[in-house]
Amino acid sequence: MPETSAMPGDDLDLGTVLRALADAHRRAVMIELAADRTDGERTCHSFNLPVSKQTRTHHFRTLCDAGLLCEVDYGNKKGVRLRRAAIDRRFPGLLDLLAAESSRSTRFGQED
Amino acid sequence: MPETSAMPGDDLDLGTVLRALADAHRRAVMIELAADRTDGERTCHSFNLPVSKQTRTHHFRTLCDAGLLCEVDYGNKKGVRLRRAAIDRRFPGLLDLLAAESSRSTRFGQED
DNA sequence: TCATAGGTACGACTTGAATCGTACCTCGGC
DNA sequence: GCCGAGGTACGATTCAAGTCGTACCTATGA
Numbered sequence: 001m002p003e004t005s006a007m008p009g010d011d012l013d014l015g016t017v018l019r020a021l022a023d024a025h026r027r028a029v030m031i032e033l034a035a036d037r038t039d040g041e042r043t044c045h046s047f048n049l050p051v052s053k054q055t056r057t058h059h060f061r062t063l064c065d066a067g068l069l070c071e072v073d074y075g076n077k078k079g080v081r082l083r084r085a086a087i088d089r090r091f092p093g094l095l096d097l098l099a100a101e102s103s104r105s106t107r108f109g110q111e112d
Numbered sequence: 113m114p115e116t117s118a119m120p121g122d123d124l125d126l127g128t129v130l131r132a133l134a135d136a137h138r139r140a141v142m143i144e145l146a147a148d149r150t151d152g153e154r155t156c157h158s159f160n161l162p163v164s165k166q167t168r169t170h171h172f173r174t175l176c177d178a179g180l181l182c183e184v185d186y187g188n189k190k191g192v193r194l195r196r197a198a199i200d201r202r203f204p205g206l207l208d209l210l211a212a213e214s215s216r217s218t219r220f221g222q223e224d
Numbered sequence: 225t226c227a228t229a230g231g232t233a234c235g236a237c238t239t240g241a242a243t244c245g246t247a248c249c250t251c252g253g254c
Numbered sequence: 255g256c257c258g259a260g261g262t263a264c265g266a267t268t269c270a271a272g273t274c275g276t277a278c279c280t281a282t283g284a
Contacts, residue, residue, distance in 0.1 A: 014139070014209070014213050015134075015136055015139065018130055018133045018134045018139065019134045019271095021130045021134075022127075022130045022131045022133075022134035023271085023272080024127055025272095027126070027127060027130065043230075043231095044230075044231075045229085045230060045231085051272090051273075051274085052273075052274050052275085053230075053231065053232085053274090054231090054232075054233090054273080054274055054275080054276095055272070055273055055274065056231085057231060057232055057233090058232095058271095058272075058273080058274095059272090060231095061232090062271095073231090074230090074231095074280090074281075075230090075231090075279085075280040075281045075282090076228095076229070076230050076231065076279085076280045076281040076282070077229090077230055077231075077280090077281075077282095078230080078231065078232095091209050092205065092208070092209070093204065093205025093206070093208065093209065094205070094206075094209060096204070096205065097126070097203050097204070097205065097206060098126075101126050131241095135241085135242080137242095155260075155261095156260080156261075157259085157260060157261085163242090163243075163244085164243075164244050164245085165244090165260075165261065165262085166243080166244055166245080166246095166261090166262075166263090167242070167243055167244065168261085169261060169262055169263090170241095170242075170243080170244095171242090172261095173262090174241095185250095185261090186250090186251075186260090187249085187250040187251045187252090187260085187261085188249085188250045188251040188252070188258095188259070188260045188261065189250090189251075189252095189259090189260055189261075190260080190261065225284105226283105226284090227282105227283090227284085228281105228282090228283085228284105229280100229281095229282090230279105230280085230281090230282105231278105231279080231280085231281105232277100232278080232279075232280105233276105233277090233278085233279100234275105234276090234277090234278105235274105235275095235276090236273100236274090236275090237272105237273080237274090237275105238271100238272080238273070238274105239270100239271080239272070239273085240269100240270080240271075240272085241268100241269085241270075241271090242267100242268080242269075242270085243266100243267080243268070243269090244265105244266090244267090244268105245264105245265095245266090245267105246263105246264090246265095247262100247263090247264090248261105248262080248263085248264105249260105249261080249262075249263100250259100250260085250261085250262105251258105251259095251260090251261105252257105252258095252259095252260105253256105253257090253258090253259105254255105254256090254257085254258105
């Protein structure tokens with residue numbers, strides 16, 4: 001259509017993103033990344049998810065497919081990084097919601 | 113804990129809300145309600161969902177259980193209303209995201 | 225060169241959730 | 255009083271999604 005110059009985040013689909021965030025493990029990853037303003041690169045292993053390696057791979061795959069993370073393959077390691085700018089542009093406030101959950105769970109000691 | 117005076121929206125849980133919004137039919141209802149600033153009361157039937165009556169009941173039940181809607185039982189009809197104030201207080205920006213999707217889908221002719 | 229650890233694909237199993245038919249309830253309109 | 259329509263509970267079926275074991279790949283460190 002008339003809008004031909006794609007902007008970062010245009011690839012993000014609300015339904016896909018919400019389905020990705022509906023899972024507690026993936027949401028925990030996004031909450032942690034949203035709360036960390038340094039936006040550094042991290043490995044899947046560094047998130048300490050209480051699931052098997054294969055399940056962890058599945059969840060990071062889902063987050064990447066939803067366009068929430070970008071990834072770099074190092075062979076025996078994968079660097080993942082939050083696509084903060086793209087997400088903020090497409091869904092303003094979404095990462096703030098997630099980040100707020102981080103301080104909220106440290107206050108109440110839980111995240112569903 | 114120390115915070116004993118509950119505020120509107122305190123009952124809203126992010127995980128439950130995101131799971132409710134992960135479904136396309138429920139999301140369509142919420143997008144329509146978020147975009148309508150009059151916040152009037154509506155019946156389940158008025159949303160014209162392309163599913164059976166029983167499935168429709170299921171979806172509205174899920175939205176209500178997630179705390180996104182409040183409802184009034186009229187016997188042969190149910191009035192539902194968006195809990196805008198509670199949602200805005202607990203998840204600032206969430207309803208704006210949904211409302212933006214309404215104008216976006218009229219521009220691009222689709223919502224996944 | 226070998227061991228280790230991060231990561232992945234595939235397939236199978238389990239669980240969660242969406243679907244709707246059947247049967248019923250309730251209220252408003254006629 | 256009857257009819258029609260909105261709505262619901264229950265149970266069964268189907269489909270989506272989460273889980274992980276097996277077997278493998280790859281890079282790094284010793």
